[in-house]
Amino acid sequence: MSLRTFTLSFLLVFMVFGSTHAAIVVPTPATPAAETAAEAAALDAVNEYRESLKEMSGKERRQLKREQRKAVKNALEDYRDADTNTLLLVLVTILLPPLGVLLYEGELTSKFWIALLLTLLFYLPGLIYALLVIFGNA
Numbered sequence: 288m289s290l291r292t293f294t295l296s297f298l299l300v301f302m303v304f305g306s307t308h309a310a311i312v313v314p315t316p317a318t319p320a321a322e323t324a325a326e327a328a329a330l331d332a333v334n335e336y337r338e339s340l341k342e343m344s345g346k347e348r349r350q351l352k353r354e355q356r357k358a359v360k361n362a363l364e365d366y367r368d369a370d371t372n373t374l375l376l377v378l379v380t381i382l383l384p385p386l387g388v389l390l391y392e393g394e395l396t397s398k399f400w401i402a403l404l405l406t407l408l409f410y411l412p413g414l415i416y417a418l419l420v421i422f423g424n425a
Contacts (some may be wrong), residue, residue, distance in 0.1 A: 376421060384410075384417035391421050 307384050319397055380387025385403040392398060406413025 373421075377418070380421060381414065381419045384413040388417045388420050 295379045334336060340351075343351065376387055376391060384406045385399055388402040389395065402413050402417045402420065404413075405416050
């Protein structure tokens with residue numbers, strides 16, 4: 288195929304499938320009642336929280352803020368730990384599926400023996416089964 292043929296075919300394809308017409312997409316608006324109801328509920332919750340803060344003394348407000356900060360920090364730590372643990376468990380499972388099931392279960396269970404048998408027969412079924420066990424579908 289020569290360069291001239293390639294160029295002509297490229298131009299033809301571009302002209303046929305190119306963006307010669309612009310399409311106008313108008314999103315359908317969500318129901319205004321649902322938006323206003325959700326917004327109203329959120330505003331009510333905010334106003335209620337502000338009123339409860341006004342009724343508290345300064346010491347009680349500081350204590351509440353400390354507790355909220357601690358709760359947020361604990362939730363973030365739990366999220367980070369769970370995410371890292373899951374990632375490491377998946378990596379171990381990819382290398383040795385029965386070992387991943389054993390670490391997840393914490394003891395020798397029937398799921399471990401099934402994963403071991405499937406891995407010994409063929410690697411891929413053992414890996415799939417182990418990942419299903421880890422993510423809670425088996």
